[in-house]
Amino acid sequence: MIRPGGPRIFAAPSNRLSKATLRISPRLQQNHGLRPQLNVLYPYPTRTASSLLQRRDPLLSCSRTKLQSLRQISTKQLPLQRGPVFRFFYRFFAYTGGFILVAGGLVLAFFIYDASTYREDLSYTDIPVSTEALYPRKGGPKNLPIADTLVDDDDCPENTRSKHKPKLVVLGSGWGSVALLKQLNPEDYHITVVSPVNYFLFTPMLPSATVGTLELRSLVEPIRRIVQRVKGHFLRAEAVDVEFSERLLEVKQNDANGGERHFYLPYDKLVIGVGSTTNPHGVTGLENCHFLKDIEDARKIRNKILENLEYACLPTTSDEERKRFLSFVVSGGGPTGVEFAAELFDLLNEDLGRSFPKILRNEISVHVIQSRGHILNTYDEALSRYAEERFAHDQVEVLTNSRVKEVQPDKILFTQKNEQGETVTKELPMGFCLWSTGVSQTDFCKRLASKLPTQTNRHALETDTHLRLNGTPLGSVYAIGDCSTVQNNVADHLVTFLRSAAVEHHKDPEQMRITFAQWRGVAQKVKKQFPQANAHLKRLDRLFEQYDKDKNGTLDFGELHELLLQIDSKLTSLPATAQRAHQQGQYLGRKFNKLVQAAPGMAVNEMSYGDLDDAVYKAFDYRHMGSLAYIGNSAVFDFNGLSFSGGLLAVYLWRSVYFAQSVSFRTRVLLAMDWSKRAMFGRGEYWVFYSWV
Numbered sequence: 053m054i055r056p057g058g059p060r061i062f063a064a065p066s067n068r069l070s071k072a073t074l075r076i077s078p079r080l081q082q083n084h085g086l087r088p089q090l091n092v093l094y095p096y097p098t099r100t101a102s103s104l105l106q107r108r109d110p111l112l113s114c115s116r117t118k119l120q121s122l123r124q125i126s127t128k129q130l131p132l133q134r135g136p137v138f139r140f141f142y143r144f145f146a147y148t149g150g151f152i153l154v155a156g157g158l159v160l161a162f163f164i165y166d167a168s169t170y171r172e173d174l175s176y177t178d179i180p181v182s183t184e185a186l187y188p189r190k191g192g193p194k195n196l197p198i199a200d201t202l203v204d205d206d207d208c209p210e211n212t213r214s215k216h217k218p219k220l221v222v223l224g225s226g227w228g229s230v231a232l233l234k235q236l237n238p239e240d241y242h243i244t245v246v247s248p249v250n251y252f253l254f255t256p257m258l259p260s261a262t263v264g265t266l267e268l269r270s271l272v273e274p275i276r277r278i279v280q281r282v283k284g285h286f287l288r289a290e291a292v293d294v295e296f297s298e299r300l301l302e303v304k305q306n307d308a309n310g311g312e313r314h315f316y317l318p319y320d321k322l323v324i325g326v327g328s329t330t331n332p333h334g335v336t337g338l339e340n341c342h343f344l345k346d347i348e349d350a351r352k353i354r355n356k357i358l359e360n361l362e363y364a365c366l367p368t369t370s371d372e373e374r375k376r377f378l379s380f381v382v383s384g385g386g387p388t389g390v391e392f393a394a395e396l397f398d399l400l401n402e403d404l405g406r407s408f409p410k411i412l413r414n415e416i417s418v419h420v421i422q423s424r425g426h427i428l429n430t431y432d433e434a435l436s437r438y439a440e441e442r443f444a445h446d447q448v449e450v451l452t453n454s455r456v457k458e459v460q461p462d463k464i465l466f467t468q469k470n471e472q473g474e475t476v477t478k479e480l481p482m483g484f485c486l487w488s489t490g491v492s493q494t495d496f497c498k499r500l501a502s503k504l505p506t507q508t509n510r511h512a513l514e515t516d517t518h519l520r521l522n523g524t525p526l527g528s529v530y531a532i533g534d535c536s537t538v539q540n541n542v543a544d545h546l547v548t549f550l551r552s553a554a555v556e557h558h559k560d561p562e563q564m565r566i567t568f569a570q571w572r573g574v575a576q577k578v579k580k581q582f583p584q585a586n587a588h589l590k591r592l593d594r595l596f597e598q599y600d601k602d603k604n605g606t607l608d609f610g611e612l613h614e615l616l617l618q619i620d621s622k623l624t625s626l627p628a629t630a631q632r633a634h635q636q637g638q639y640l641g642r643k644f645n646k647l648v649q650a651a652p653g654m655a656v657n658e659m660s661y662g663d664l665d666d667a668v669y670k671a672f673d674y675r676h677m678g679s680l681a682y683i684g685n686s687a688v689f690d691f692n693g694l695s696f697s698g699g700l701l702a703v704y705l706w707r708s709v710y711f712a713q714s715v716s717f718r719t720r721v722l723l724a725m726d727w728s729k730r731a732m733f734g735r736g737e738y739w740v741f742y743s744w745v
């Protein structure tokens with residue numbers, strides 16, 4: 053008999069023995085002290101697992117009850133033990149073969165899919181086109197054609213259904229407009245997008261495209277693909293003027309002969325998202341500078357940098373001229389200027405020596421001119437200092453407290469304060485200058501502002517907290533993005549409200565007093581109408597006590613007005629950033645969807661006028677999600693007071709944020725491919741002149 057855990061006992065000749073491996077359950081191991089496996093030799097032919105369980109075997113010290121927990125019984129011969137070399141090659145060829153089969157299958161699947169994308173079917177059907185689309189009527193103040201119907205309004209049943217829906221016209225194809233289009237419900241509006249460019253540009257990564265880190269096509273998405281989702285229409289044209297009383301948008305478009313053609317586009321709701329231009333700040337000679345606002349600017353910067361490098365290599369170029377060609381100046385220490393300077397330094401430091409004479413690397417200089425005391429002055433001060441230290445390490449010169457006076461073809465004149473506080477005029481030879489110093493209004497926005505007396509801001513169009521353009525018919529014209537600013541007139545708005553309330557109660561507004569309970573009601577109205585004031589109205593009791601100067605438990609008209617003016621002074625303008633425009637576009641999209649849903653109820657109650665926006669949706673509340681910037685193989689982050697910086701790990705996080713914000717799956721794939729190409733091959737394709745976008 054074989055005892056559990058005991059030695060093997062040979063009870064018969066080896067040629068008549070059968071071997072079995074018993075795997076014992078954990079319960080039997082614990083209750084009976086058995087090992088996990090028992091190797092048993094039988095002096096009779098091999099038995100199956102079922103025969104072993106049906107009766108008690110005399111060669112086992114386990115009863116049938118114990119064998120009921122038997123997991124597996126194998127009567128096969130134990131496999132021969134192979135050497136480590138044999139096992140290594142066996143696994144290597146097995147894994148290699150599996151990989152080849154999987155890779156081959158994927159390649160075959162790709163070719164099958166690629167073959168399915170080609171079409172040889174030339175069949176087509178007749179498409180009905182309205183006579184009004186081909187021969188539009190004329191009218192308006194300038195007696196221009198009025199495009200009531202577009203040529204693709206009857207292309208498909210969806211377009212036909214939305215043909216008679218409220219007309220929503222969107223100007224621009226930037227962050228705000230795209231966010232609005234992606235938020236709208238299809239077929240709720242007859243949507244028309246008007247823009248001089250037919251693509252959406254991912255502007256935060258534009259500095260990377262100027263030096264070849266990213267390809268230009270990786271940053272653009274055709275606007276027609278985005279418009280197609282909401283069954284809308286796109287016109288590559290430029291807005292010229294708006295007739296607010298007749299709700300007509302004047303548009304100009306170049307014809308095949310290069311001439312301009314003007315026509316009117318009617319609207320029920322108009323969304324202005326035309327962006328901004330670079331602020332010149334009264335500096336002369338900006339025709340000698342480059343700007344960074346669109347794809348064409350990035351292409352010109354690429355060619356200019358390469359042109360300077362090629363000129364510096366010529367044997368006829370003097371040392372003085374070579375240093376001037378290799379002097380790159382960035383005017384403006386904001387995120388765009390800092391990121392471009394960092395990307396330019398990376399290009400010159402990492403890739404220049406592979407293709408150009410190494411002497412060029414020693415004579416290259418990069419300068420950043422900043423009018424404030426620090427670069428990235430809107431970020432946390434610690435991050436600004438980190439960026440300056442990083443630039444100092446990379447030998448990028450930062451000139452703070454400096455203002456450009458004039459830009460000449462071969463040098464820049466600027467003023468700077470010395471240690472004694474005196475203003476000194478200096479000059480800096482340069483072969484390239486990027487002008488990145490804030491934003492200003494476009495000519496279209498200036499024209500609109502001149503027609504509206506309530507528009508007093510010289511830098512942007514003013515809107516209320518529902519993003520409606522001040523001075524226009526209520527609920528008809530909206531403005532989002534860099535071209536607009538939300539007006540923070542808490543004091544004026546509430547004073548007007550209190551005056552109206554006093555007149556209704558036959559009281560003199562100047563003699564009216566409010567108690568603390570009434571003050572709480574006023575504060576709730578302020579929070580609802582101006583969400584940005586929430587942070588300044590947290591301790592109502594302290595504010596009431598602070599401005600109750602006579603300590604009589606009430607606030608008179610003058611004290612309340614002073615309190616609201618103090619809140620007004622703390623409210624700052626919203627930043628001209630992509631995330632602000634994106635949030636405003638999403639807000640308008642959700643509100644327009646709500647207006648459509650509430651339209652049947654408002655029609656029943658005969659609500660066709662008044663503040664419908666406020667009735668169906670809350671005021672716009674901007675939430676700052678943080679700021680980030682690339683500063684040359686490192687990055688800085690500022691998230692609502694939580695700031696940090698770092699090296700390559702921070703760079704990968706910076707890339708991940710923008711990768712997630714990319715507008716489509718296509719652009720995400722292209723971004724990943726571009727970063728991979730830079731790592732494997734460098735920016736080699738950069739050293740080719742680009743004559744196309």
